[in-house]
Amino acid sequence: SQQGEEDPQALSIQEGENATMNCSYKTSINNLQWYRQNSGRGLVHLILIRSNEREKHSGRLRVTLDTSKKSSSLLITASRAADTASYFCATASRGGADGLTFGKGTHLIIQP
Amino acid sequence: GAVVSQHPSRVICKSGTSVKIECRSLDFQATTMFWYRQFPKQSLMLMATSNEGSKATYEQGVEKDKFLINHASLTLSTLTVTSAHPEDSSFYICSALPGQRNTEAFFGQGTRLTVV
Numbered sequence: 001s002q003q004g005e006e007d008p009q010a011l012s013i014q015e016g017e018n019a020t021m022n023c024s025y026k027t028s029i030n031n032l033q034w035y036r037q038n039s040g041r042g043l044v045h046l047i048l049i050r051s052n053e054r055e056k057h058s059g060r061l062r063v064t065l066d067t068s069k070k071s072s073s074l075l076i077t078a079s080r081a082a083d084t085a086s087y088f089c090a091t092a093s094r095g096g097a098d099g100l101t102f103g104k105g106t107h108l109i110i111q112p
Numbered sequence: 113g114a115v116v117s118q119h120p121s122r123v124i125c126k127s128g129t130s131v132k133i134e135c136r137s138l139d140f141q142a143t144t145m146f147w148y149r150q151f152p153k154q155s156l157m158l159m160a161t162s163n164e165g166s167k168a169t170y171e172q173g174v175e176k177d178k179f180l181i182n183h184a185s186l187t188l189s190t191l192t193v194t195s196a197h198p199e200d201s202s203f204y205i206c207s208a209l210p211g212q213r214n215t216e217a218f219f220g221q222g223t224r225l226t227v228v
Contacts, residue, residue, distance in 0.1 A: 030214045042118075042205060042221040043156075050214060088155060095214040099146040099158040100207070 005103055006089060012109040019076040021106040023089030024069075031092045032065055033100065034074050036085045043088075046074070079110045114140045116208045118220025125196055125227055133191045133223045135206035141186035142208035146217070147179070150203040159204075162189045196227040 005024045013019055023032070034046040049056045049065045049072065056063045062075040076083055086107045090100035115138040125131050135145055143164050148156040160181050161169040168181035178200075180192040189208075193200055205222040209215075 033216065035219075040203070040224065043219045045216055045219070048216050090156075092214070092217075096209050096217055097144060099148075099161055100156075100217060101158070102148075102156045104155045 006087070006106045008106060009104065010107045010109070012111060013079060014111050015079060015081055017079055019079050019083070019108055019110075021074045021087055021108070023072045023074070023103050025072075025089075025091045025101075025103075026070065027091075027093060029067075029091045029093055030095050032063075032072050033090045033092065034061075034063060034072075035088045035090060037088065037105075038085045046087075076108075079108075081110050081112045084108060084110045114138075114208075114210060114218045116142075116206065116218045116220045118206055118223055120223060121221055122224045123226070125225070127197055127227055128195055130192055130194045131196055131225060133193075133204055133206075133225075135189045135191070135208070135220050137187045137208040137218070140208075140210050142189075143186060143211065144209045145183060145189040146207045146209070147181060147189075147191050148205050148207070150205065150222075156205065159191075193225065196225070198227045201225055201227045 007022050031050045033048045035043045047058050047063050049063050060077045065072045086105045088105045089103045117136045119134045145162040147159045149159050150156045159174045162181045162183040164183045164186050170176045183189040207217040207219045209217050
């Protein structure tokens with residue numbers, strides 16, 4: 001079942017600006033993952049943050065996790081046109097043994 | 113990172129025919145694989161969990177007789193869409209979970225199925 005909700009559903013910014021996407025979920029989790037999907041293509045794993053972690057960085061990506069609020073955010077700094085894609089959060093319970101529950105996604109457009 | 117290969121990437125079939133999609137973990141053994149479906153402009157929905165050597169577990173609303181899943185080895189799971197209809201047209205994507213829990217799941221490239 002769909003438990004993640006991302007906002008905004010769509011975001012359009014200028015190249016070079018920062019993009020922030022939020023994700024909320026409903027049940028307890030072991031980890032939360034963010035993925036990117038270019039139109040009509042497969043998923044690219046961006047970052048995984050475990051329930052005992054609060055913040056993680058990977059290159060221009062910064063992810064936060066607040067388990068008390070059941071929410072996460074993905075920040076992309078210094079955006080590039082190539083960052084244009086849909087971004088999904090996905091939560092895992094039972095270590096991922098039950099699969100991932102994906103949010104509805106944020107469609108990000110970077111204007112050159 | 114680990115590689116999951118999904119084949120075919122695109123398939124067009126006639127209504128009433130069956131289509132088989134393969135998902136292989138190339139460099140690790142996957143006791144558990146998952147099948148997701150994604151309709152246009154929507155998110156991914158888990159269809160079923162495939163465990164090696166046992167019957168798949170289907171999510172509510174997914175017809176097990178229509179979407180046959182076989183996980184005969186630790187590196188291969190197949191999804192067969194039987195008697196396909198145009199409403200089955202979708203993007204199907206598999207993922208594989210390495211033995212260690214609470215780690216990244218690895219996704220295949222997806223299969224775009226079009227039923228005409």
